[in-house]
Amino acid sequence: MTELTIAMPKGRIFEEAYEMLLEAGFNLPEEVEMSRKLMIEIPEEKISFILAKPMDVPVYVEHGVADIGIAGKDVLLEQRRTVHELLDLKISECYIASAGLPNTTMSEIAPRIATKYPNIALKYYKGIGEQVEIIELNGSIELAPMIGLADRIVDIVSTGRTLKENGLVEYEHIAEVSSRLIANPVSYRMKSDRIQDLVTRLKKCVK
Ligand SMILES: Nc1ncnc2c1ncn2[C@@H]1O[C@H](COP(=O)(O)OP(=O)(O)OP(=O)(O)O)[C@@H](O)[C@H]1O
Numbered sequence: 767m768t769e770l771t772i773a774m775p776k777g778r779i780f781e782e783a784y785e786m787l788l789e790a791g792f793n794l795p796e797e798v799e800m801s802r803k804l805m806i807e808i809p810e811e812k813i814s815f816i817l818a819k820p821m822d823v824p825v826y827v828e829h830g831v832a833d834i835g836i837a838g839k840d841v842l843l844e845q846r847r848t849v850h851e852l853l854d855l856k857i858s859e860c861y862i863a864s865a866g867l868p869n870t871t872m873s874e875i876a877p878r879i880a881t882k883y884p885n886i887a888l889k890y891y892k893g894i895g896e897q898v899e900i901i902e903l904n905g906s907i908e909l910a911p912m913i914g915l916a917d918r919i920v921d922i923v924s925t926g927r928t929l930k931e932n933g934l935v936e937y938e939h940i941a942e943v944s945s946r947l948i949a950n951p952v953s954y955r956m957k958s959d960r961i962q963d964l965v966t967r968l969k970k971c972v973k
């Protein structure tokens with residue numbers, strides 16, 4: 767059996783993805799003790815997991831240090847890396863939306879958009895004919911309209927609780943997001959049997 771290296775985000779996606787792998791019949795420990803270890807090896811299955819930041823998963827896969835990755839569609843849309851998207855796992859579902867203070871219109875000249883998704887935001891506003899200035903932030907994006915840093919934010923919405931608790935309303939629904947199984951194009955050819963087996967087994971567990 768050939769070795770398979772899988773890059774996974776450490777946070778939300780990990781638990782759901784791990785659960786799916788267990789359900790797909792992979793011989794993994796039922797519980798993974800979340801330590802500070804960034805690499806988990808499962809010799810019985812010849813699988814190694816690399817635990818990464820969500821935005822870094824496609825980087826590992828594109829460079830081939832991971833054969834397979836699990837990444838949010840938000841990350842894939844933002845980065846456009848050379849990887850194959852093999853399967854929609856339909857986990858960690860959410861969406862990307864624009865939001866702002868209620869009953870406000872955007873400034874007529876170069877409205878400011880705060881986001882951690884500059885490419886998605888630029889493409890969206892270009893598509894609707896708006897020339898915007900992007901203000902890139904790394905988190906707590908919802909602060910930006912409240913403190914006068916931006917007219918709108920472009921961010922992930924899941925339950926809508928963060929928007930609500932910060933007095934913001936949603937304006938435009940931009941893209942649906944769920945986690946995808948991705949592969950390095952060379953690994954996909956060289957390890958096709960193993961990767962195909964993984965896809966077939968996971969496909970049966972997609973809800
Ligand atoms: N409410 C949510 N907020 C953020 N990401 C979400 C949410 N719901 C689902 N996701 C998905 O989960 C991914 C984030 O995964 P994860 O939880 O591992 O990261 P995080 O811990 O939020 O990120 P970071 O390490 O950058 O703080 C996103 O790319 C997105 O696809």
Ligand SMILES: O=P(O)(O)OC[C@H]1O[C@H](OP(=O)(O)OP(=O)(O)O)[C@H](O)[C@@H]1O
Nearest residue numbers: 905906907921922923924925926927928
């Ligand atoms: O609709 P909700 O269920 O409230 O979820 C959406 C929030 O969750 C994410 O933030 P995260 O918790 O990742 O923190 P961050 O501010 O560091 O990005 C996202 O950026 C929103 O702020």
